[in-house]
Amino acid sequence: RPDTRNREAIIEAITSLYVLVLRSGPQINPYEINILYSLLENLFKNEDISWEAKIRHINELDQSLDDVLVFLNRNLIALDKIRLLLSLIVLANSDDEFSASEVTKILELSKKMNLETEGFMAVIDAIEYAKTEPVSIRGFRYFSHAERSIFRDYVVFGRTADCDLRFRDRRVQEHEMLLMLVDRFVFIGTGRETTATINGFELL
Numbered sequence: 454r455p456d457t458r459n460r461e462a463i464i465e466a467i468t469s470l471y472v473l474v475l476r477s478g479p480q481i482n483p484y485e486i487n488i489l490y491s492l493l494e495n496l497f498k499n500e501d502i503s504w505e506a507k508i509r510h511i512n513e514l515d516q517s518l519d520d521v522l523v524f525l526n527r528n529l530i531a532l533d534k535i536r537l538l539l540s541l542i543v544l545a546n547s548d549d550e551f552s553a554s555e556v557t558k559i560l561e562l563s564k565k566m567n568l569e570t571e572g573f574m575a576v577i578d579a580i581e582y583a584k585t586e587p588v589s590i591r592g593f594r595y596f597s598h599a600e601r602s603i604f605r606d607y608v609v610f611g612r613t614a615d616c617d618l619r620f621r622d623r624r625v626q627e628h629e630m631l632l633m634l635v636d637r638f639v640f641i642g643t644g645r646e647t648t649a650t651i652n653g654f655e656l657l
Contacts, residue, residue: 463524463525463528466521466525467603468504470525470537471492471540472508473516473517473518473521474558484548485547489544496604498606499605519565522565529603532642536604536633536640538566539573539635539638539640540636541559542577542580543638546580556574556577559573559577568590569590572591576590600615606633606634607632610625610631611627612627612629613628631643
């Protein structure tokens, strides 16, 4: 995991990303503010941080979104960047709909963070239209190095000692599945091969 000083810088950059994205919209609504605080508190629940003071400090800084993204690209693993994009999708849906500008901004961010865009578009459609069939983001397959994450609340299922939930069954992969929560949504990551299913659907 990042050392303490670098971790503090990464947390500030992540907070800056949220704040700058919100400020780029036409108007910040109270739902977005509530979800923003909820996201930050859940992402970093063990940190002794006053988020009101942190956001006030960030608002006083002269920084660009591109500079923040350069820093995050250098310091976050792909799994963490995917999580940030998913949380921004949830944030954009705080009023139960996605505007064209919000979708465009999320897809632009995914490109700038070197992530594929198709999966995020599929997630947006699934949330907006309450679809029940599984959708996927390719980067989620690379979660076996979750111990390098800035976040500490991923739950990893598998057979190895670094998994949070371990199974003895040899049919289970060394790293079978990862689970995370963003607000009221549950996201699941799998490896290239998996034995896990949900409601009869293989998680591939």
